[in-house]
Amino acid sequence: MTAAASAPVQSRRLSGIDAAFLYLERKEIPLHIASVALFEEPIPFEEFVESIDSKLHLLPRYQQVVVSPRFDLGYPTWEPDPDFDIQRHIFHATVDPPGGEAELSALAGRILSQLMDRGKPLWEIYVVDGLRDGRGAMIARVHHALADGVAGAALLKIMLDPSPQASRAIPKRRSRTAPEPPVPLSLPDALTSAVHSSLENLIAAEAGMLDFAQSLLSERMQTGLQELAALLPELATPAQRLPCNKPCTGERLFHWADFEFADLQAVRAKVGCKVNDVILTVLNRALVKYCKLHGESVAKRYLHVVCPVNIRGEEQGQSLGNRITFMPVILPMNEPNAMRMLQAVALRTNMMKCARAAELVSIAASWLGAAPPPLQSLFWAAIPALKLPVPLFNIICTNVPGSPVPLYSVGKRMTASYPQVPTGYEMGVGCAAQTYNGKIFFGLTADTHAAPDVDKLRDFIKTSFREVCRAAKAY
Numbered sequence: 001m002t003a004a005a006s007a008p009v010q011s012r013r014l015s016g017i018d019a020a021f022l023y024l025e026r027k028e029i030p031l032h033i034a035s036v037a038l039f040e041e042p043i044p045f046e047e048f049v050e051s052i053d054s055k056l057h058l059l060p061r062y063q064q065v066v067v068s069p070r071f072d073l074g075y076p077t078w079e080p081d082p083d084f085d086i087q088r089h090i091f092h093a094t095v096d097p098p099g100g101e102a103e104l105s106a107l108a109g110r111i112l113s114q115l116m117d118r119g120k121p122l123w124e125i126y127v128v129d130g131l132r133d134g135r136g137a138m139i140a141r142v143h144h145a146l147a148d149g150v151a152g153a154a155l156l157k158i159m160l161d162p163s164p165q166a167s168r169a170i171p172k173r174r175s176r177t178a179p180e181p182p183v184p185l186s187l188p189d190a191l192t193s194a195v196h197s198s199l200e201n202l203i204a205a206e207a208g209m210l211d212f213a214q215s216l217l218s219e220r221m222q223t224g225l226q227e228l229a230a231l232l233p234e235l236a237t238p239a240q241r242l243p244c245n246k247p248c249t250g251e252r253l254f255h256w257a258d259f260e261f262a263d264l265q266a267v268r269a270k271v272g273c274k275v276n277d278v279i280l281t282v283l284n285r286a287l288v289k290y291c292k293l294h295g296e297s298v299a300k301r302y303l304h305v306v307c308p309v310n311i312r313g314e315e316q317g318q319s320l321g322n323r324i325t326f327m328p329v330i331l332p333m334n335e336p337n338a339m340r341m342l343q344a345v346a347l348r349t350n351m352m353k354c355a356r357a358a359e360l361v362s363i364a365a366s367w368l369g370a371a372p373p374p375l376q377s378l379f380w381a382a383i384p385a386l387k388l389p390v391p392l393f394n395i396i397c398t399n400v401p402g403s404p405v406p407l408y409s410v411g412k413r414m415t416a417s418y419p420q421v422p423t424g425y426e427m428g429v430g431c432a433a434q435t436y437n438g439k440i441f442f443g444l445t446a447d448t449h450a451a452p453d454v455d456k457l458r459d460f461i462k463t464s465f466r467e468v469c470r471a472a473k474a475y
Contacts, residue, residue, distance in 0.1 A: 014066070014075045014145060016376065017324070021144040022066065022076065022118075023380035027250040029424030030115050032122075033148070034141035035156065035434075036108050036254065036443070038416040039409065042129045042136035045092050047410045052125070053086045058158055061146065062121050072374045081121055088120055093139070094130040104128065104137060108254040111139055112420060112445065122146050136412060144422060148308070148324045160407040160414065231351070234330055238390045239304040242287060243294040244428035244454075245391045248447035255458040256418035258441045259465050267472040271339065273346035276399045279433050279440075280305065280349070281342040282468055283397055284331050286460035291333070293456060298333040305329045306393045308421075309358040327358040328393070338471035384425055391426045402436035418443040429454060 014022075025031040056062055064078040093111075095103040107128065116122050122143035131137055140156070267278050283305075288298050307327045329349055335341040352358070371379075398421050407414045418441045423430030428450020432443045442461055446454035 012079075013077050016075065018145045019075045019373070019376070020380050023377045024383060025115065026384060027115060028248050029384060029422070030113065030250060030252070031144045031422045031424075032112075032116055032141045033144055033422065034108075034112055034139065034420040036104070036256065036418045036420070037138045037140070037414050038131075039136040039138070039412040039414050041134060041412045042131075043127050043138060043409055043412055045127050045129075048127055049086060049090050051410050052090060052159060055159065056086070062123055064121055066118055066122065066145065072377050074373050084121065089123060090125045090127065093126045093128045095128060095137075097130070099130045099132040104131065105253070105255055108139055108420075109252050109448075112141065112252040112254055113250060116141070116143050135415075138409070141420075148310075156402075156407075156417075160409050162403075162405060162407060164408045164411040164413070231330075231348070234302055234332070237302055237330070239392065239394055240301055241391060241426075242291060242303075242394050243296060244290070244446070244451040244457075245394055245426050246428055246447075246450040247426055248424045248428055249449045250424070251448040253446045253448055253452070253454050254418075254420060255444045255446070255455050256442060257444075257458055257462050257465075258416060258418070258439050261435055261438055261440045263465075263469050264440055267342070267468055270472045270475055271342055271346065273342065274349065276307070277342060277346040277349055278468065279399055280307075280329065280331065280397060281338070281345045282461060282464045283395070283431050284333060284345065285338065285341065285464035285467065286457055287395070288333050289460040289463070290457045293453075293460075301333045303331045303333050303395070304391070304393045305331060306396050308396070308398045311358075325358045325361045327352055327361070338468045339475045342468065342472075388426075393427060395427055395429055395431060396421055396423055397431045397433075399433045402434045402441075404435070404437065406437050417441055420445050423447070426450075429457065 021031045061078060063081055063084045065081045066076045067079045068076045093107060095107050097103070107126075111126060116124070122145065124141055126139040128137035128139060140159075264275060264278050268275055271277075284303050287303060291298050291301075305328070307329060308324045309327050311325050327349075329345075329352055331345055331348060332341070335344055398419075400419060402417060414436075416439070417434060417436045419432035419434040420443045421430040421432040423445050424447070428447045430445040432445070434441050434443075442458075444454055444458055444461075446452075446457075451457070
């Protein structure tokens with residue numbers, strides 16, 4: 001996709017799930033998605049700022065601020081920022097000497113620990129220099145209320161280019177008139193918006209229930225439910241805390257790893273599973289090693305994972321905002337054989353898909369969205385204060401496809417892109433994976449209190465990936 005590509009679909013009013021990311025956020029739970037990208041050469045800062053500034057007419061949402069209605073009667077809206085200044089969004093940063101991976105990781109952790117300023121559009125880019133070996137880097141982050149992983153990856157394609165020549169071709173900027181200062185909706189407008197959003201979600205919930213009820217008659221659904229019934233004992237097993245399931249402080253660490261995507265594809269083809277099954281297997285095996293490192297047994301233990309699922313239709317393309325639901329998966333941790341574990345993971349993810357677990361979560365979210373927005377605000381704000389005897393989930397793991405071809409910024413080729421997924425509450429670690437140009441990149445976000453040794457988990461992911469690949473060859 002080039003800079004001249006069609007802009008993502010815009011919607012002025014935040015959806016229920018968009019607003020939830022605003023309501024839920026606090027110091028302990030910074031809710032932005034991000035990436036750490038490496039380039040073959042340093043990025044010229046002024047040229048980069050000029051390039052992005054020239055393309056912002058393709059991203060009007062990136063020049064808008066969140067404005068809440070009076071008394072929070074409706075969902076917030078996106079309004080033009082009359083004081084927009086690109087210098088408040090693109091920053092120059094230098095890593096500490098000697099400029100290796102550890103220093104870049106530390107810089108990323110400091111940036112990812114900060115809450116985003118809601119007084120300006122909710123995105124930032126840090127252009128990083130000082131890396132050894134003559135490389136450059138970029139740390140970009142976008143608030144989750146603005147975009148999910150799929151939308152974020154699509155926006156990255158707009159901000160980058162498919163060739164070095166296109167990167168240098170700065171489009172002509174459109175003239176812009178200064179917008180009026182944003183003001184909250186009037187009381188009647190806020191009430192109208194609240195009723196409209198409640199009706200929208202109520203209709204969506206009823207439509208989802210009808211579709212789900214009809215699907216119960218399908219052979220695929222019945223097969224999935226029968227298989228699911230055989231696993232009811234493990235499904236009924238409450239999540240046990242892993243070493244990383246501790247209250248979070250908000251201070252973040254970020255580590256990464258990358259592998260040849262062809263190796264993962266070879267494993268997938270050998271077993272006949274999905275790419276995400278291989279990713280979950282590698283993560284599961286790495287967490288088994290991490291538990292043992294902390295002296296914990298994995299006998300009769302299960303990993304409770306929540307996986308974001310993209311629910312965009314073709315007509316929504318790469319629309320901004322969040323078009324996701326969540327699929328819960330419970331994976332056995334006490335299987336030492338890599339291929340048998342992969343088969344067990346594939347079986348369970350397929351059963352959850354057949355049972356349409358993600359759709360049920362989406363329906364539940366629509367029912368919640370039918371409640372008045374002020375109640376939703378109170379609900380999401382109260383969640384972090386809840387002290388449950390066991391965690392609902394151990395970890396979040398997301399997988400987002402990226403560009404299959406190299407991308408460039410002002411003529412510099414991007415060689416790596418490590419994704420970040422937010423985490424918090426008592427999920428001390430989050431895992432994100434993204435494909436790009438023949439490789440798959442893993443990013444591990446961790447709370448400094450819950451998982452100060454997340455670099456060990458990163459190393460276990462590397463070991464587990466090699467183990468799965470070797471086992472697949474002998475399979």
